[in-house]
Amino acid sequence: MTKKLLFMLPILLLLGFSLTAIAGMGQEKEKHPDVDFTQSCRECHAQVTPEIHKAWKESAHGRMNFSCYMCHGDGTQEFHVKPGSETCISCHSDQEVDFSQSKVDNCFDCHQGHSLKFHEN
Numbered sequence: 410m411t412k413k414l415l416f417m418l419p420i421l422l423l424l425g426f427s428l429t430a431i432a433g434m435g436q437e438k439e440k441h442p443d444v445d446f447t448q449s450c451r452e453c454h455a456q457v458t459p460e461i462h463k464a465w466k467e468s469a470h471g472r473m474n475f476s477c478y479m480c481h482g483d484g485t486q487e488f489h490v491k492p493g494s495e496t497c498i499s500c501h502s503d504q505e506v507d508f509s510q511s512k513v514d515n516c517f518d519c520h521q522g523h524s525l526k527f528h529e530n
């Protein structure tokens with residue numbers, strides 16, 4: 410595992426640099442498809458991705474109305490297809506995981522994003 414990571418490092422660095430270069434050239438970052446944002450995420454996604462909407466709605470976050478944009482961004486200024494765990498700690502400080510001691514580096518390595526159920530990778 411460690412050997413593999415060391416081998417990957419130059420490739421990852423190179424990738425990092427070229428991505429930065431591309432971003433510097435004014436290319437766009439992650440983008441949501443061009444849609445009518447006067448509708449809410451939930452209104453529209455109840456139609457376009459009904460399973461995701463349902464899983465979210467029945468989860469602890471859905472029941473509390475903790476909505477899509479909290480993880481994915483507002484879809485225009487900010488958008489994350491695969492959100493990270495940065496926003497979790499503000500509400501779940503007691504869940505802070507020392508990722509340096511762990512094989513995983515993201516809450517979503519263990520929790521499904523919408524149902525929040527534990528899953529094994």
Ligand code: HEC
Pocket residue numbers: 441442444445446447448449450451453454457458477478481482483484489490
């Ligand atoms: C008017 C409709 C509409 C609205 C409003 C909308 N979306 Fe979407 N969204 C879509 C469609 C259509 C897709 C593409 C679905 C597919 O490919 O199956 C999509 C895709 C996505 C994806 C997956 C993108 C990918 O590249 O895989 C995410 C995440 C997402 N939307 C989140 C949001 C969030 C968060 C909001 C609110 C800020 C939002 N959407 C508002 C219609 C909408």
Ligand code: HEC
Pocket residue numbers: 450451454458461462465466470475476477478479480481490491492517520521522523
């Ligand atoms: C707690 C954080 C969180 C919330 C809230 C959330 N998502 Fe996600 N979403 C994720 C994560 C993480 C992924 C990446 C795939 C995964 O692990 O489930 C994802 C992936 C997606 C995708 C890509 C399709 C896929 O399965 O990979 C769509 C579409 C999407 N979310 C829509 C939504 C919509 C619509 C809402 C609100 C109803 C929402 N998400 C709320 C975390 C979240």
Ligand code: HEC
Pocket residue numbers: 468469470473475479480492493494495496497498499500501516517520525526
């Ligand atoms: C706005 C506050 C808030 C944020 C931010 C937040 N959560 Fe939550 N979350 C809650 C609340 C409230 C509950 C329900 C009460 C509880 O179980 O603590 C909950 C419950 C959960 C549960 C338990 C689900 C269950 O069925 O028991 C998981 C897992 C979870 N959140 C993961 C996450 C992850 C991962 C993130 C980061 C993307 C996140 N949360 C961000 C408020 C938040």
Ligand code: HEC
Pocket residue numbers: 494497498501504505506511513515516517518519520525526527
């Ligand atoms: C190594 C796997 C793993 C990681 C990483 C992880 N969790 Fe969990 N988490 C679990 C397991 C296992 C449970 C209990 C089983 C269940 O009911 O889902 C749990 C339960 C929870 C609960 C339910 C409340 C409780 O105390 O039982 C919350 C909230 C939660 N996790 C939030 C988070 C957040 C936020 C992160 C990221 C900072 C995170 N988890 C990262 C495995 C993980």
